[in-house]
Amino acid sequence: MEEKEFDYINVIPLVDVMLVLLTIVLTTSSFIASGMIPMDLPKAHSRAGETLKTQTIEIDRTGGIYLNSQPVSLEGLQTDLDRMNRNIPVLIRADRSISLQNFVSVLDVIKTLEFTRISLQTEETK
8 A cells, every 4th residue: 555645734723723822812911901800990181190119909890999909898908008108109090980989988098098199090081
């Protein structure tokens, strides 16, 4: 019996695998770039400046509070912030649909601890 020689290499399976890997990388990178907690930020005309080494406090639409993407209670937030240097910038990211009381409670904790560099993240309106 005669063996057939290969005249070509079938690259279609290789292309399929590469496209799947590309999809995984792009999906993962979009989560990293946008953050894990989905937010619908309020609009503002001015654009906030970039700050380095900020402590990020996020309030999602259900009222959940996160310090650097870790869920905390209001009391836990006060305890964690109390251990930090008061000159560290604090960035507040709050969903626009939360109740004002949730935002004021978080801001009250920050002000009570006498943090001096506080900013609120907004989206720029077009």
